Amino acid sequence: MPGAGFTQAESAEGFRVRPEGRWTVASVAEINAAIRRLKPRGPKVDVELDDLESLDTAGAVVLYHAMRRWRKAGLACQVVGGRESHLDLLRLVTANEKDLAPPPPERHPAVAVLERIGAATAAAAEEARTFVSFIGLVVERVFRIASTPWRFRWTAMVHHMEQTGLNALPIIGLVSFLIGVVMAYQGAVQLRSFGAQIYTVDLLAVSILREFGVLLTAIIVAGRSGSAFTAEIGAMKFREEIDAMRVLGINPVDALVLPRMIALLLTLPVLAFFANVMGLLGGGLLCWATLDISPDVFIDRLSVTKPWHYYTGLIKAPCFAIIIALVGCHEGFQVSGRAESVGRMTTKSVVESIFLVIIVDAGFSILFNVVGV
């Protein structure tokens, strides 16, 4: 920035600083750096403003703070000359410079770490509490609606069944089909080495029917629909639509949560069944193509596997549906005033529901193992 800065002179009676050129926001960074290096000596400093071409608030802030530093260092500091408009601006800055509250004292790093751990723990506990109370709220409304079923929002439920169920069929079918192919291929390679390739069918039945069909479905639905629940409800919360519902006497749980939850409860088992069929289809086609296990043999072999493989898988579907719907809706209600909060809560909802689905799946494995099915 040409011609923005200051000159200095020292004489017997004291130090003189002459700001010159344009002291504006475009040049204050350099001026500030230079003037901080200046160490005036002597009993007094005269700041002569006559050469100052222009001054804005940023320039005035720099000048004000420089003079304040010198005064604190025990120098008598005064402004000499200058245009009236510049002096006005300097006065304005001086009048508005209130001392900021001192920053909180620096904590020991170890204390800071402990504090963060504590705060995170407290936040997690609080969140668990609100989630449990949300579950309670939903259960209460479920019983209320069960006694007055005509008040249930059937249209909304059908809409959500289309969104979460029908529209999810292509992606779930494709993914399950491919997983079936991959499972069959991996199994075939291993089992063929000791001539037991026919057991590929059992491997497929156990892995897809018991685990992969329903688990993949739940994970895809959590990513597709759980996130949508959070974003939809979160955006409504953000724009005070939920508050509007409340004051209009509409229970937000009835209007928003129950249709979504019941819709998912109905569609997720169907989706899981569809995933099972597609997975077995993919596996069966691969067996036919690479292992010469014909469809007849495949179906024969499949029909002697225990039916409980099939049941254990589908029993889990409604549980996963409830987890995904509850977590998705709950996080939606947690959205606060900031725009980024919708995004953060959506991420959180997907991560949490997938995590909970896997935890519950593990619990089911233990349970089925104990009861021996």
Add this chain to the structure above:
Amino acid sequence: MSSASEPVIRVRGLVNRFGAQIVHDGLDLDVYRGEVLGIVGGSGTGKSVLLRSIVGLNRPAAGTIEVFGQDMGRASAAQREAIEQRWGVLFQDGALFSSMTVAENVGVPIREHYGISGGLLDKITALKVTLVGLPPDAGKKYPSELSGGMRKRAGLARALALDPEIVFLDEPTAGLDPIGAAAFDNLIRELQRNLGLTVFMVTHDLDTLIATCDRIAVLAERKVIVTGTYQDMMAFDHPWVREYFHGPRARAALATAAE
């Protein structure tokens, strides 16, 4: 200062239409350096569209807009950017970035355009925050933690971040209680005087018009039908203008101002 007759904004023959709906048709307007100009008009007469056209958020169908003598329709990107740094805009609800604190919001243009950071940025933003009458600790707060009036002040602080020459205000007192609105009027007047601002204000608030505006421009029939002082408005013969400036609210506002 306010008597200088150099127009900083010249709008000539402005035409704006959205689909079949014509909002402006041959609108002319001058804004002079150092004045506070209030734009009034009924709902849907395109007050905000006019503001958005001048600041470049809305591309007019025809007409020229000159700011500081530069035809904005023909300005290069660099020229436009240079001019954009000489004005500040306060949107109706502040339009603060919700993920940043007030101080960070105010610092955005300074950091973005001049790369100033650290202690100096803190000092400049702290000054702007107190300059618009917010308590010093408001700088650390997020927009969602502020009241509507404080959000407007914070928005004004951001609009003033680069010491603009022109400030555009879109309904600055809408949604404020009368005390808050009066305080905001005073603030605008005071800042205008202290910083030598030119203020272009869209408003509905008769008290604001009386308390702060040097001149008033009335939008009706797709153009500016009259500009002048409040007294000129009182004398002007047009059904809408008469209803607006002679209505019960106008009389009440005048009575308060006369006290």
